[in-house]
Amino acid sequence: MGGLVARTAARPDLPDPVRVAGGDGLLFGRADVEALAGRGEVARLAPSDAAELLAAAEVDDPVDRPGTGPVALGALPFHPDAPAEVVVPALVVRRGPDGSGWVTTVGTTDAPPADPAAVDLTPWATDPPPGPGPGRFAVESVRAPSAWTDAVGRATARIRAGELDKVVLAREVRVEADADLDVAAVVRRLARGFPGCYAFSVDGFVGASPELLVARAGDQVQAQPMAGTAPRRGDPVADADAVAGLRASPSYRQEHQVTIDAVYDGLLPFCSFLDFEPEPSVVTLPNVTHLATTVRGQLSSPAAGILELVAALHPTPAVCGRPRAAALAAIAELEGFDRGPYAGAVGWLDRHGNGTWAVAIRCATVRGPEARAYAGNGIVGDSDPATELVETRAKLQAILGVLVRP
Numbered sequence: 116m117g118g119l120v121a122r123t124a125a126r127p128d129l130p131d132p133v134r135v136a137g138g139d140g141l142l143f144g145r146a147d148v149e150a151l152a153g154r155g156e157v158a159r160l161a162p163s164d165a166a167e168l169l170a171a172a173e174v175d176d177p178v179d180r181p182g183t184g185p186v187a188l189g190a191l192p193f194h195p196d197a198p199a200e201v202v203v204p205a206l207v208v209r210r211g212p213d214g215s216g217w218v219t220t221v222g223t224t225d226a227p228p229a230d231p232a233a234v235d236l237t238p239w240a241t242d243p244p245p246g247p248g249p250g251r252f253a254v255e256s257v258r259a260p261s262a263w264t265d266a267v268g269r270a271t272a273r274i275r276a277g278e279l280d281k282v283v284l285a286r287e288v289r290v291e292a293d294a295d296l297d298v299a300a301v302v303r304r305l306a307r308g309f310p311g312c313y314a315f316s317v318d319g320f321v322g323a324s325p326e327l328l329v330a331r332a333g334d335q336v337q338a339q340p341m342a343g344t345a346p347r348r349g350d351p352v353a354d355a356d357a358v359a360g361l362r363a364s365p366s367y368r369q370e371h372q373v374t375i376d377a378v379y380d381g382l383l384p385f386c387s388f389l390d391f392e393p394e395p396s397v398v399t400l401p402n403v404t405h406l407a408t409t410v411r412g413q414l415s416s417p418a419a420g421i422l423e424l425v426a427a428l429h430p431t432p433a434v435c436g437r438p439r440a441a442a443l444a445a446i447a448e449l450e451g452f453d454r455g456p457y458a459g460a461v462g463w464l465d466r467h468g469n470g471t472w473a474v475a476i477r478c479a480t481v482r483g484p485e486a487r488a489y490a491g492n493g494i495v496g497d498s499d500p501a502t503e504l505v506e507t508r509a510k511l512q513a514i515l516g517v518l519v520r521p
């Protein structure tokens with residue numbers, strides 16, 4: 116393969132990137148922030164190799180904003196030592212927060228890209244007509260709920276014995292349909308039903324995550340770690356009480372603070388300025404409410420690239436625990452399944468080291484008629500296993516609701 120060659124053009128006629136991604140393309144985006152869809156594959160490679168390839172690309176990009184020009188998109192696994200890869204798509208469609216749209220075509224010196232101003236976008240102008248889809252679904256907790264609450268009990272005992280401060284334990288739920296699941300329809304429902312979340316689709320790994328791991332635009336960096344959850348009950352008064360309960364609960368505050376401290380400490384060495392909200396904000400999703408704290412900073416010069424920032428933070432205590440090594444060991448022992456990309460990082464990088472990565476939660480891997488959905492909770496010394504189980508059920512509802520449509 117020769118070096119990368121890329122061309123970008125503004126396209127006021129941009130269709131919804133969610134539609135462009137369909138079921139077999141790549142998607143990462145949040146309606147009010149930005150959305151990128153990729154189709155075709157010029158290269159599939161390790162993230163650090165992708166950063167080098169992008170940086171060396173020959174680019175015609177009159178827009179030159181974060182995320183225009185050639186990009187790589189992907190989902191990195193939870194386990195920091197597991198092999199990771201990202202994809203450089205041949206066609207990138209990017210919509211900015213103001214609705215502005217750009218198309219980038221990517222090729223190589225041997226096979227130059229097409230004219231981005233002339234790419235036919237009409238195939239994605241409207242949603243495809245709905246197919247019949249599956250009519251029967253079997254949904255099962257891979258491990259009995261009681262086995263999971265036992266594991267939570269064992270984790271709290273270890274935490275109380277001083278072996279670690281916090282660990283995130285997750286559940287796996289299997290969905291088996293009587294026909295192939297329609298990934299494109301699932302992704303559309305996620306993007307439209309959870310507009311405040313980062314919707315993603317990478318090789319059948321789909322989800323809508325509320326949690327920003329880290330974003331870099333030039334020398335500006337931002338993260339929004341989350342920890343502390345209350346299921347929503349559909350009654351504003353009860354929901355407000357639940358949020359007040361979260362804020363007042365020493366256990367939830369501790370779970371939250373552990374996560375904020377780790378993100379702050381992880382970013383600090385790269386920053387000339389870094390600050391976080393003095394009090395957690397409340398992020399309200401259709402199914403749950405979270406405590407979240409925005410961390411913002413300015414990177415020192417030369418600014419670290421997005422992959423360096425991701426590597427410094429991932430896995431945060433929002434998905435792993437503290438200390439990290441003890442939490443990884445406890446997860447391996449108590450959880451009973453391979454997380455794969457669940458609780459990893461999903462997002463994109465451009466040729467300048469900019470990018471946005473979300474924590475890959477509220478998600479499922481879909482393969483033909485089968486899906487595996489995941490949700491986990493932060494456990495501290497006085498966590499109550501039964502309450503934690505209820506919390507995982509509320510979190511799972513988001514992804515199960517878009518998968519199971521008989």
Ligand SMILES: C=C(O[C@H]1C=CC=C(C(=O)O)[C@@H]1O)C(=O)O
Nearest residue numbers: 342343344433476490491492493
């Ligand atoms: C690990 C997950 O959520 C994390 C993010 C927000 C709140 C969390 C909690 O309250 O436990 C989790 O740390 C998940 O949804 O699988």
